[in-house]
Structures are given as C-alpha cells and as structure tokens.
Amino acid sequence: MLSARFFSASGEPGDAMELPHDPFDGFVHDAALHQVIKAYLANQRQGNASTKTRGEVQGSTRKVWRQKGTGRARQGSIRAPHWKGGGVAFGPRPRDYQQDVPKKVKALARRSAFNARALAEQVAVIEAFDGEVAKTRHVAELLRKIGVTENKVLILTDGNRPNIYLSARNLQNVRVLPYREVSAYDIMNANQLLIEAGALQPAEEVAHA
Template sequence: MIEAPHYTSAGAKRDANFALPADYFDGTVNEPVLHQAVKVYLNNQRQGTAATLTRSFVSGGNQKPWKQKGTGRARQGSTRAPHWRGGGIVFGPHPRDYRTDIPRKVKQLARKSALNARAREGALHVVERFAFRAPRTAQLVSLLGSLGLGGRKVLVLTAGSNLDVFLSGRNLPAVEVLPYAEASAYDVLWSDATVVEEGALTGVMPEPLPEEAEEPAGAKPTRKRSTAKPAKKSAKKAAARSAAKATKKKKATARKAAAKKPATKKSAPKKKSAPKKKKGSK
C-alpha cells in the first residue's frame, strides 16, 4: 500500500499518512505508454498552419528569361524555378492536421502510471480540503509554502470544479489548478509535485464551508466597508438637492407663464412708395 503525506486545510501536517486507494495506486508505471501519451498530447497542441509557396504559387516567371540558344548561358525556362532567387520552395511545409489519437484505455493507463510515479517519488500530497471563501492568491501561496512546495511547479487537483481555487492559482505561472477527473498524464508529468484534495480520492465531496467558521491561517481578513455616512455630509447633500429642485420648479413656472401670454402679431412693414418725379426732370 502506497501512502502520501496528509495535511489539513491550513497546511499543518498530520501525524498519520494518507493511505492511497489500492485499486488505483498499485505502483505500476508503464513508461512506453507515458511516452506515447505525451507525444500524442503535444501533437494535438500544434496548429499546423506553416505554409510555403511552390513555383506554381510564386508570382512572376511567365516569360522565358532569355532565348534558348546563342547566349552561351545555360537554358532557363522561368525565373521562379526552385534554384532561382525568389523562386518556389521544394518539399516545404504545407497546412496539415497533426492530430492523433490513442485508445481510451491507453489514456487511462498513462494517467494511472503518471500518478503512481509521483506517489512513488513522494511528490504526491493530500490536503484535507481547500477552504477558500473567495479567490485569494496569497492564501494559495501560503498553503503551498507550508507544504514545502514554494518555487516549484505544482499541479493542484480539486474534488470537482472549484472556481475559487482556480481563480486563486490562475495568476501563478508555476501553478495549475484542475479538477481531479480532468487531469491528463501530461499535466501530472509537467509538474514537480501534485497536491490532491482528499475528497477526490475518497469520492466524498467536501461540504460547503459554514459562514461562521474561522478562516484558515495565512488568509488576509476582509475589510467590510461601513455603509453609515457622516451626518454633516448627508445634510449638505440634502440641502443641495432641495435647492436644485426649487430652481427647477421656478424655471418650469416661468416657462408656463411665457407660454400662456398671447403672441402679439407683428405688423407687416409698409412698402415705401416710389418718390414722385419733379416737374421738369427727365
């Protein structure tokens, strides 16, 4: 039976180690299967968008550079031949799909071998539960530091999806947080140590944290903002609001009074009569 060090949610080590499930942690490590699983995983990460232009896709070269005979030079049919500068590329990469697949049982065996390898090395740590009430990176860093994993690549496996733990470790480049059921063989081999929640191994999901429970060590207390406002400021704001309302009412009444007044008709301007011509004027 393989055992792993057991820790509390605050990072304190328990006296007795945690006995790993014997049906899964039986010590088998199949290296060829691990190599195959890692190779398939890395192949599936490739985009396959590398491309080069052959002589049929390079622009130009429609005309013969010089005549066939009489120049003393070697005959040439196109300036876009592969041996010309700026010509096409021979046997270059083209867009393709690098995706490969392996049987499901081979994937399961590779994952089992990776976890067994970490357990045999003593790099598998079991935590009672992750007591996170909110996403806090400092709390996760302090927990890993108490486990002696500071500065190492760590894979944190939770019992089910835990958003608070995921957001706490998202900002740490050397920490990866995944549900226990979604971790692959590559994820386990990528890390130097693996931290597993106890509920993921026993199959018993941890109960939600009570509201009145104390926070674990290393967590910064949250500061509650007081909703009470000073009396002076509230009185000043109320006076300003009442003054603004009064000015609005005055403007509204003035507009209504102006609208009720009858509109005076403007008299049309009289047309100027043409000046009379004086007698004797032409």
C-alpha cells in the first residue's frame, strides 16, 4: 500500500496517509504512459506548416541560359531548389498528426502516472482547501509551509473549485485541475502533486455523501 504526506487545511503536517488502491496500486506501465503522452503531444500540433515546391513558386519558366557554350554549369530553371527564391525540396506540407488511443489505455496510463509520482514520493494530500475567497497570498503561503515552492506543482481539487483556480493562476509553476479530469500528461508534467483529500474518496462514497 502506497502512502503520502498529509497536511491539514492550514498546512500543518500530520501522519502519513495511505493512498487508495484505485488508482494507487503501485504498478507503472511504461509502454502505456509513453503511448498516451506521445499521442497527447502529437494531438496538440496544428500540422499547418507548408512550403512551396518548384512547381508552386512564382518565376519565369524560360531556361536560365543556353545549354552549351557558356562554360557554366547547365541550369534549367530559376525555380529549382538551389536557386535563391526557388522551391523547397522535401519541405513540410500540411498533415494531420492526430493519434487515437483506446479509453482503457488512457485509463491505464493515468493510473501509471499516479503510481510513478507516488513511488517517487512526489504526492502529498491536503485535508481541504479554503475556497471561500480567492486569495493568491493564501495559496502561496500554504505551498511555502508544505515546502513545494521550488517544484512544478499540480493541485488536484475535489470537483471544480473556481476560487482555488483564481488564487493559484498567478503563481509561477502552479496549476489547478479537478482530480477526475486530470490526464497522464498533466501528472507527469508536474514535479509535485497536491491532492485534496475529498477527491480520493471512491465515486460511490461521494455519490452517497
């Protein structure tokens, strides 16, 4: 059973907390992580880089100079790739980089990302966030007390917490996302996870709460 550091809402340390078996089962599937993160990054690409070939650039089609008798190398067109202003040989063309990944592989990668961070002792749990008022100073002080100000921090909240998001959006290297919407890339792109305790409750317990 994996465990994580536990902090009160004010940032005071407590006893280590055992993490739930789902998703923290201790298993990291490297291949699934690689596939999902590679697909995520590929899907961010617009794929609209484009160059013109020698048949698309503007310019005369006449032969530059006669074939023989000048003493110079033969040239057929000023639109050839080796001429200034000529077309590009084998340049990029618009293409679709979209990669589809099965839902089960995405879920496996997400669990693996959580486990990778937990095994590296980069997961901390906080009792709750005070989301009544959006105050950047409060979140900054909390992170300082916990000791994660030097890291790239991902705060995972129990559901949508607009005030927490507003409080942290002006802090460098701090992101706020709902726990149930976080992706494998988001997790692996952070050096430290700070999870709200309520987010770790099983879905059925949350539904009956």
